Amino acid sequence: MWARVEPHLPDRSPQRGGRWADHREVIEAIAWKYRTGSPWRDLPDELGSWKGAYSRFRRWTLDGTWQNVLTAVQADADAAGELDWLVTAVDSTVVRAHQHAAGLRPKRPRRREPADHGLGRSRGGLTxxxxLAADSCCRPMSLVVTAGQAGDAPQFETVMNAIRVPRQGSGRPRQRPRRVLGDKAYSSRAIRSWLRRRGIRATIPQPCDQQEHRLRRGSHGGRPPAFDPVAYRQRNIAERCINRLKQWRGLAMRTDKLAVHYQAALTLAGILLWAKP
Incomplete structure (x- = not known):
């Protein structure tokens, strides 16, 4: 795993004359923190200073290093023929927010941080x-964090547009799988038209209310959308990808006050899933 990740990490410190601490030790410290759901100050002494690990984590969050590494390991997998573009599944999951994630008062605008900090209030509390979109091997292709009350369908295009896998040679990054699998929450005319314009097959079941509305209109309701029940059996790859991410206790319950920090931790977990041989 380390052999796949190390070549894509920064080799120089941004500070003049400075040196990075060992990348592997710092990444292991960050992974341990989110894997166990522990506070930063509880990092074991064997993993180095918690201040150094947090500073590196925050710096690479703001400059986009984590996302760049994820894109690079995805490109390596695509070049090696390990990335299957036949099927991509989309889905979402709600994560409960710990009380430590709330109470942040915006003193000044923060880079890349949404105004609501990715927190929404529902009957169950802050969420x-x-x-995400997952490939056929249950690995995340893209990750998007929103407030808990956000709907699935409005975020579909954002999730799909976030898929960008560079080619090793010339050419634009690959973005289009051959088929997209989604549950009934993604059944809308806008989503089906968006996929049709890009030549992507949609395997999305139609809810009962949409079926009844089409039948009530008679001949004006048009034909029912194509649906392949055999291909739809693979939709569980998105749920299995979510299960893998939520094996990290720091991801199964959010304790980060900033949404960019939480998404960076999700990206790190995705990197390790892609780097796993």
Whole structure:
């Protein structure tokens, strides 16, 4: 795993004359913190200083290093023929927010941080929603964090547009799988038209109310959308990807006050899933 990740990490410190601490030790410290759901100050002494690990984590969050590494390991997998573009599944999951994630008062605008900090209030309390697209091997292709009350369908295009896998040679990054699998929450005319314009097959079941509305209109209701029940059996790859991410206790319940920090931790977990041989 480390052999796949190390070549894509920064080799120089941004500070003049400075040196990075060992990348592997710092990444292991960050992974341990989110894997166990522990506070930063509880990092074991064997993993180095918690201040150094947090500073590196925050710096690479703001400059986009975590996302760049995820994109690079995805490109390596695509070049090696490990990435299957036949099927991509989309889904979302709600994550409960711990009380430590609340109470942040915006003193000044923060870079890349949404105004609501990715927190929404519902009957169950504060929640965050994770939207993702997964490949056929249950690995995340893209990750989007929103407030917990956000709907699935409005985030569909954002999730799909976030899929960008660079090619090793010339050419634009690959973005389009051959088929997209989604549950009934993604059944809308806008989503089906968006996929049709890009030549992507949609395997999305139609809810009962949409079926009844089409039948009530008679001949004006048009034909029912195509649906392949055999291909739809693979939709569980998105749920299995979510299960893998939620094996990290720091991701199964959000304790980060900033949404960019929580998404960076999700990206790190995705990197390790892609780097796993």
């Amino acid at each position: 965050t929603k994770l939207h």
